[in-house]
Amino acid sequence: MAPKYRDSDVVATLNGKWISYAHTVVAYAAFLGALTVGIYLHYHKIVQNEFYGYPQEWFPSVSATIGDRYPERSVFMVFIAMTSGPRFALVTLWYILTRRRNSTLPKFIFGVGIFRTLTCGGWTYVTSTDDHDWHDIFMISYLVATLPWTLGVLALSPRNPTALKYRKIFAGTFFGTLVPLIYFFIQHKVHRVAGAYTTYAFFEWSLVLLDVAFDAVTVVEFSNIEIVVKDTRGITRGTGSKAVVDAVLEKEKEKDVGEVFAKGFSTMELLDAAADVYNGFMFWSMLTALGLCVWYFPLWHMGISGYEVMVMCTVSPFLLAIRPLRNLIIRYIRIAHLLSLSGLLSFLAKSPENRLFSAGFGVWMACLSWAATFYAERSQPHRLEARASAFCLGLVASSIAKFAFWTNNPIWPIMHAPNGGWNKVGLLLGTLAILRSTRTTASSLGDIPAPGPNKGSSTLLGLGLAGLFFAMHSLLSDSSTMILWVWEGYPVRGPLVVPHGAWTLLTMGLGLVIGLFTPELASSWAFYGVGSIGAAVLTTSKHWTGYYGALALALYIMALAPVLLSQAARCSPAKTFGLGFMIYNILVLAHVWVVAYAFVPGGPLMREHTDWVMTAMMLCIGCGVFSLAGRPKNLTPRKYKGKKHPAARRQRSYYLYILFALELLAVAVAYLRFPSYNYTPYHAQDKVVTAGIWTIHFSLDNDMWSSEYRMRDLLKELEIDVIGLLESDLQRIIMGNRDTTQFLAEDLGMYVDYGPGPNKHTWGSALLSKFPIVNSTHHLLPSPVGELAPAIHATLDMYGELVDVFVFHSGQEEDPEDRRLQSEYLAKLMKETPRPAILLSYLVTKPLKGNYNTYVGEKSGMRDIDPSDWDRWCEYILYKGLKRTGYARVSRSTITDTELQVGKFVVGQPEGGNEIIPESQVKPGLRFPAMFKGKGVRDHRYHVFNEPRYYV
Incomplete structure (x- = not known):
């Protein structure tokens, strides 16, 4: 209805389009x-x-243009300040135009619009020079808020074909431009391609123009409204005492795009969905932690310890075969879920054994609770879909948490406050989430059967779940796992863990959307073929080709998950989830056996057969797809007037909102973690290289805590420029799918080569360097009997001179022939390089005896850093073509089981002799830090010699 006022009361009118024009x-x-x-x-x-x-x-x-230079910075700031008035008016008018009774979305979008305006002011007036961190925080916040603003405006747009057309064009082009933008930024930052930054700049400017153009389309709607200034008390005629400004708008009809949000959108229901997803996040956090806790015991026992039986904690759904117990658990599902929180409470246990038992009980109850929850919701397809969505989104959330925390989940039992854990926060949120998400289930008051016929095989569905759970856990529980499968060293010829880990997470989200909206496609044999091809390409290929296979497999796994879970819930949970988790455990063991074959019974049968494990995984999934062929076609939520029921539509939208938020978080993390690549050695003025070798024992310390922070502190205080890490491949279920090198490289400011990937069946070798890695090659040395021996041959640019660095882990003591063949292979490799070289190694030999004489001497051309050091067995530092100036052995404290050995070299000078000189004759830049003398710090000290050695 038009506003009622007398013409004589109107002071001024302004057509709304001028707000858009001004902005x-x-x-x-x-x-x-x-x-x-x-x-x-x-x-x-x-x-x-x-x-x-x-x-x-x-x-x-854009940033160079509007940055710190005068007067262009001032020009920009003046005009952007003038933009704020029209901007606030535009956001307010849009809210008034689109607001509806009982609708929360317009209010949410109004808040997002205000937030974007404020954060724009933040990155505008706080430049990167003023405060780099706050500039990035404001910029990331602005970009993150752009997606909900864009989608919200599209959803709320009144019916106007012209406006909707241009909004879709500008929005689609905006988000499409992000792909080449990121590509050319990486070309510039990582590959240092000349001219790439200019191309990047064009895409960056396009984003700015498109962002403003998107909001300019409001001129279409605003041209139909007027802002009226009315004198209600006659002030303008000298007869009143008060003036009021009213904005008058005509109401628009609702449109299809926004109808799911425009009626009955509930913040409380959104919180219900968030609680569900957090419950799923806790399940995956506890499941991924179990193997890691188990791994600690065979690691320290150097063989089967007996604690490995705890991996069977997942088979608890077999208990649901007992009908009275099943009914009891379903009736009191909240208590069952609350008991699973022992997995999060386990960080309080000081003893590794007690922590394992607590974590194991948490997994036992979590598997039991989720299987019962799925089964309880089988009578209501839309509720069952919601639980399946939460379960899958929980995996996405867990992977994003690991992406943000450098592959550690902050609520794992191996985490606590000293190493970056958020255990107390996670426990509090978990308790609240369970209390909210378990208020009711569809079968709380009775055992209500699933609608429609049930023709699928429970056994085949169980096998399908086994393959699905194993695929989700082994490949998708960390965004960097499949990237490291295809990593082959420098120069970079494939994806990087940052930022391309976000690509994996985005693909997972897209797969879930496909599974929710097109379940027929997700369960088809054609799509199964796509997933199988992806698995084959990932297993057999490297670089970008292998990663494209990884993305295809990730897409398929996540698309199949909600369909397979929903069908499995229709059958006996003991037959589907119980059997599924039992076969999943067998796949987990096989996944470990392929690399641990030297330490486990029957190991040689599985030696280096990741291809067998992948084939078994896809065959199990195929069994599930075969069973899906007989599922009822009407398992989707009930229809209403030919369309999906509004309540079901509304419910799904909440989970999609959460998915969008999670993916935005993934992109933000990728941006924030993108490395600077401007690293500087500690003593560049003296052309010194401090190199070290350390066996890090899979980044678990003696007390079963994650050891990255403690390692970081020691490496930083020792001022190490180049470090070789051994026993560093953690990208397996039993090791938590982790990557210690990510945290160390980013925190210490170093380039990193992960070494032979998880599909190369080694315990791992890695290289971190303050110097650019020009080239690196990965080697698997001859190992006919024992475990595979990995090596990295890298060429570094040290102060303008190319120097080769070798990082090597020899085979175990029990296989002398393996070690002999490996010594000859590596000696030949080192002899052939014409450049100066350093070997950072684990040789398993005594000084001056046996294979030592192959590694050192004429066969290799290498010299021992200190031939007089007789107290060595494993770690050695060798060199040639460099001046060795210092050598030290540093005690490990309780970080690992092996000391850290460190050598100092000067680039561009002859090798020198073996005469030892006092520290007083050594330049300060060539000395080791004094803080580790005597008793040292934190139980790290110079030992064996009790002080560093220096040489002429």
Whole structure:
């Protein structure tokens, strides 16, 4: 209804379109004005970047244009400040135009619009020079809020074909531009391609123009409304005492895109969905922690310990075969879920044994609770879909948490406050989530059967679940796992864990959407073929080709998950989930046997057969797909007037909102973690290289805590420039699918080569370097009997001179022929390089005896860092073509079972002799830190010699 007022009361009117015009013109003036002034006054300076300048780079980026240079920065700030008024007015008018009774979405989008405006001011007025961290925080917040703003505006748009058309064009182009933007940024930052930053700059400017253009489309709707200033008390005529400004808008009809949100959208129901997802997050957190806790015991026993039986904690759904017990658990499902929190409480146990038992009981109850929950919801398809969505989103959330915390889950039992754990926060949120998500189930008051006929085989469904759980756990529980499968060293020819881990997470989310909206496609044999091809390509290929196979497999696994879980819930949970978890355990053991074959019964049969494990996984999944062929076709939520029931539609939207939020978080983490690649050695002025070798025992300390933080502290305090890490491949279920090198490299500012990947069946070798890695090659040395011996041959740019660094882990003591063949292979490799070289190694030999004389001497051309050090068996540092100036052995404390050995070298000087000199004759830049003398710090000290040795 039109507003009622007398013409004489109207002071002024303003058509709403002028708000849009003002916002668009002033915003463009801010950016284009700064660009014009910058090009005119400082062209060569603003096109210069950290690697290249004009003429290789000839167009400036947005940040270089609006940054710190005067006067372009001032031009931008003045106009962007003028934009704030129209911007707040635009957001407010949009809310007034789209608000509906009982609808929360317009209010949410209004809040997002205000938030974006404020954060825009943040990154505008706090430049990276002023405060780099806050500039990035404001910028990331602005970009993250762009997605819900864009989607919300599209959903709320009144019916107007022209406006909707342009909004879709601008929004689609905006998000499509992000792909080449990221690509060319990586080309510039990682590959240092000349001209790549100029191309990146064009895409960056396109984003700015498209962002403003998207909001400019509001002119279509705003041109139909007027802002009226009315004098209600006659102030303008001198007869009143008060003025009021009213904004009057015509109501628009609702449209199909937004109808699911426009009626009955409930914040409380969104919280219900979030609680469900967090419950799923806790399940995957506890499940992924179980193997890690079990692994500690055979690791320290150097063989089967007996604690391995705890991996069978997942078979608890077999108990649901007992009908009275099943009914009891379903009736009191909240208590069952609450008991599973012992898995999160386990961090309080000081003893590793007690921590394992607590974590195991948590997994036992979690598997039992989730199987019972699925079964209880089988009579209500839309509720069952919600639980399956939460279960899958829980995996996505767990993977994102590990992505944000450098592959450690912050609520694992191996985490606590000193090493970055968030256990107490996780436990509190978990308790609240369970209390909310378990208020009711469909079968709380009775055993209600699933609708429709049930023709599928329970056994085949159980096998399908086994393959599904194993695939989700082994490949998707960490975003870097499949990337490291295809990693082959430098130069970079494939994906990087950052930022491409976000690609894996986005693909997982897309797969889940496919499974929810097109279950027929997800359960088809054609799609199964796509997944099988992806698994084969991942297993057999490397670089980008292998990763494309990984993405295809991730897409398929996540698409199949909700369909297979929903069908399995229709059958006896003991036959499906119980059998599924039991076969899953067998696959887990096989997954370990392929690399641990030297230490387990029957191991040689599985030696290096990851291909067998992948084949078994896909065959199990195929059994599940075969059983899905007989499922009823009407398992989707009930229809309403030919469309999906509004309540079911609304419920699904909450889970999609959460998925969008999680994916935004993944992208934000990728941005924040992107490395700077501007690393500097500790004593560059003296051209010193401090190199070390350390066997890190899979990053679990003597008390079963994750040891990355303690390792970081020691490496930083010792001022190490190059470090070889052994026993460093953690990308398996039993080791938590972790990667210690990510945290160390990013925190210490180092380049990293992970070494032979998880599909190469070694215990791992890695290289971290302050110097650029020009090239690296991975080797698997001859090992006819024992465990595989990995090696990295890397060429580093040390102060302008190319130096080869070898990182090597020899075979075990029980296989002398393996070790002899490996010594000859490596000696030949080192002899053939014409460049100066350093070997950081684990040789399993005594000084001056046996294979030592192959590694050291004429056969290799290498020298021992200290031939007089007789007290060695495993770790050795060898070198050639460099001046060795120092050598130290540093005690490990309780971090691992092996000391850290460190050597100092000077690049560009002859090798020198073996004469030992006092520290007083050594330049300060060539000395080892004094803090580790005597008793040292934190139980780290110079030992064996009791002090470092220095040489002429």
